[in-house]
Amino acid sequence: MEALNIGVIGLRKGMQHVQNFNASPDANTIAVCDSNAEKLKQVSSEYPDALACTDYKEMLGMADLDAVAVALPNHLHAPVTIDFLRAGKHVLCEKPMAMNAVEAESMKTEAEKNGLTLMLHFNMRFMSIGATLKPLVDRGRFGNIYHVNTTYTRRNGYPHPGSWFGKKEESGGGPLIDLGVHRLDLGLWLMGYPRPVSVSGANYACLAEKKLAGVDFDCEDFSAAFIRFENGASLYLASSWDAHQETAAEVTMKMYGTDAAAFEHNMNLTVCSSIGGEEEPDIEHLTPKESEETPQQHFINSIHNRTTPGPSAEHGVIIMRIIDAIYESARTGREVCFSEEEGEDKNSVKHV
Numbered sequence: 001m002e003a004l005n006i007g008v009i010g011l012r013k014g015m016q017h018v019q020n021f022n023a024s025p026d027a028n029t030i031a032v033c034d035s036n037a038e039k040l041k042q043v044s045s046e047y048p049d050a051l052a053c054t055d056y057k058e059m060l061g062m063a064d065l066d067a068v069a070v071a072l073p074n075h076l077h078a079p080v081t082i083d084f085l086r087a088g089k090h091v092l093c094e095k096p097m098a099m100n101a102v103e104a105e106s107m108k109t110e111a112e113k114n115g116l117t118l119m120l121h122f123n124m125r126f127m128s129i130g131a132t133l134k135p136l137v138d139r140g141r142f143g144n145i146y147h148v149n150t151t152y153t154r155r156n157g158y159p160h161p162g163s164w165f166g167k168k169e170e171s172g173g174g175p176l177i178d179l180g181v182h183r184l185d186l187g188l189w190l191m192g193y194p195r196p197v198s199v200s201g202a203n204y205a206c207l208a209e210k211k212l213a214g215v216d217f218d219c220e221d222f223s224a225a226f227i228r229f230e231n232g233a234s235l236y237l238a239s240s241w242d243a244h245q246e247t248a249a250e251v252t253m254k255m256y257g258t259d260a261a262a263f264e265h266n267m268n269l270t271v272c273s274s275i276g277g278e279e280e281p282d283i284e285h286l287t288p289k290e291s292e293e294t295p296q297q298h299f300i301n302s303i304h305n306r307t308t309p310g311p312s313a314e315h316g317v318i319i320m321r322i323i324d325a326i327y328e329s330a331r332t333g334r335e336v337c338f339s340e341e342e343g344e345d346k347n348s349v350k351h352v
Contacts, residue, residue, distance in 0.1 A: 001304055007031035007068040009056045009080060011043050013094055014071035017121075018043070020296035021069070027300055031059050031068075056080060060087040067117070067303060069296070070094060074177070075170045078103035081118070085110040090117040092299045096181045096323065097316035099172040104320040108313035119299045119309035120316040122185040126295050128288030129253070129264050130186050137190050141271070142257030146233045148187040150253040152179040153240040157249065158212070158221075166217035174219030176203065177323055180239030183253070185311070185319055187235050190255060193315060194229035198337045201225040201326035207242040225326045237326075 006021045008014045011034040021027040031051040034040045044052040051059070059065060060083060067090035070080050078098040081091050091111070097120055098104040111118035124130050136142065152175075159178070164170040171177065188194070203220035222240040229235075253264040260273040269288050274281035293301070295311070302309040325336040 001026050003028050004066040004300055004303060005030045005064050007033065007051075007059050007062070007065050007089075008071065009033040009059070009068060010071035010073075010094075011036075011039050012071070014069060015043070017069040017071060017092070017296060018047070020294045021300075022047075023294075024297050024300060026304070027296070031062060031065060033059060057083070060084065060089075065089060067091065067299070069121075071121075073164045073170055074172050075099055075164075078107055081107050082110050085114050085116055085118065088114065088116070090299075090303050092119050092121060092296065093316075094121045095185075096172065096177045097313075097320055101317060101320040101324050104313075104317045108317055111313055117299070117303050117309060118313040118316075119295075119302060120185075120311040120313070120319075121295055122182070122189075122311040122315070123295050124182045124186045125189055125311060126291040126293065126298070128267060128290045129269060130189070131291035132269060132286055132288040133190055133255070133262055136262075136271070141260055142255065142262065143259030145191050145255060145257045147235070147256045148191060148233075148253065149236045149255075150183040150187045151238040151250060152183045153222075153238060153243050153245060153250045154179075155245050155248050156211070156242055158208070158217075158241045161212055161217065162215050166212070166215070166219050168218050171219065173323070173327060174203075174205075174221060174223070175239040175241045176220060176223035176225075176326060178239075179241075180223055180225075180237055181319060181323065183239065183251075184235075184237055184322060185315065187237070187253065187255075188315070188318070189310075191229075191233055191235070193318065194231045194233055196227055196318070196322055196325075196338055197230050198228045198335055199225060199322060199325040199329050200335045201329040203327070203330040207244075211242065220330075223326065223330070225329070227322060 004027050006027050006029050008017045021029050033053050033056045040052050068084050069092040071094045081093050084091050159165040202224050204222040208221040221242045224238045227235045255262040263270045269286045271284045272281050329336045
């Protein structure tokens, strides 16, 4: 396998990409970019052979550049990704895919038009819980999965108050689009990505209004949503940057199937079955193990093998459609239903 030449744009989130690409024998990081000159200088000293620039456009014309990772603020994901796709480069894009489903669809279309790989960095699929549960799901351990309840909540966990994270025009929203997006993808992936048919959502900023007075912040600090799917399954999602809770962070999932259920709490994983009708259920405590393949290696392999990556552009669009609907439902106080009739805009929704 010939090594791919990689560029990374955005070196705060992007350092994980740099490190994982450099750990692969199938990739060379030949360019790094960040608007912060000090951060760029620091990274450049660690990787002196890579081109260092503060403007990503300097990388667009690099003939020897095969692919890039885009790890920028959310409002830049779509325009920068599309620029690189038009320049003939494969793209690994950080989550969320974009600010909304319309932008996400335009990214997907551009990748398809140019015959290029566009992968989303939904890295929880590769972390221990996802990597342990997915093979069990695929082997039928849980039967048909009919409900998932998943949360990612923090106590006083605002990311850099006053930064772009809390400005809706740059972030697209708060913890829903920042943390909830991870859990939503993980849940849908384990469920087989059923088609969503309706969404009910509620967003709050109760604690932010008290704690961030005077700070430029116009996002939710807590989000809750209930999603129904065409196959009859459902999913509950909660995410927060701030909530009254005992621990600094709570990451949980309850996944219910017809044959067994799985329970995750802060990286602890249990499988439970009471199919035999006994008073005491069968309980198995699992030791979660991360995937042997990093997201970056998966991206490389998808390019070389010309296969669609697991965290595909199609999945990214579905996630953005659901997130859009949660925000719309929270804004209007009404359930949002997806329209899929022939000839109708696939991103359109209607209220109930």
